[in-house]
Amino acid sequence: MPASITIRSSYLTGYSDCPRKVAAHIIPDEIKVLGYDFPIQPKGIGSIVGNAAHLAAATYMQDKLSHGELTLNKNDGLDVAITEFRKEIVDGAIFDDTTPSKNDGESQLKILNNAFFHTVCPVIIPLFVENRFTAKLSDDWFLSGAPDVVTADSVPDWKFGRIARAHYQQVGGYKLLIDNCLSTDIRKGTVYSIPRTPLKKQFAGVAIKEYDVDACARSAFAVYNHIKRDVELFRETGDPECFLANRSSMLCTPKYCQCYGTAWCELSI
């Protein structure tokens, strides 16, 4: 009997970009048992800064949820972010041109925290903060996800990446989950992009994008079904080609893909 599978909503967007890469996250043990292996990658500075900024944002949202209003000031969130950043960076990180040093990362966190506190925080009334939802969508297959927050009619999300990317299927996955787990009618999916910006450049501010949540949910369900079909075929054949390999992906680099240069993705060798 094959193991049941839980697909994270955050994988749905990436699967559209490169199925082979995301398969290595969804069923790593089933792939490794066939002799494929992937190197452990050090954390990128982008994800360390992003996680620290997310933690500060969650702290504000939790405070609003607990007290009905924000009682913290922006230094409270910044302290949380800097503490998390210093803890995560202890084991090393891959720096990049946007954040070439630890000091740059801390200065950028100050900017990101400031933008979130003044622009995003006041307009969000959270009902759930980073709550993990899981729904059984078919057979032994589950979808799970922990949206940044859920409000009375929306599933807002914040991104602290260098570039504002599209997140249609992730937002759609959250919509599917909330439809299955709550009586809340989600009508809006708003993504707030707060870009990690090189200190020598001017910070562009918060970009806000509204998603059509119903269209996103349909697309998310289609990707979910693709994953299911691909994994079932892989379980029958053991052939990596069950998962398309997109060498044209912008993230097809050793820095962003642990499969790069491995037998699991022979085109990249």
Ligand code: SF4
């Ligand atoms: S190396 Fe490129 S094509 Fe291969 S799995 Fe990674 S992203 Fe996809």
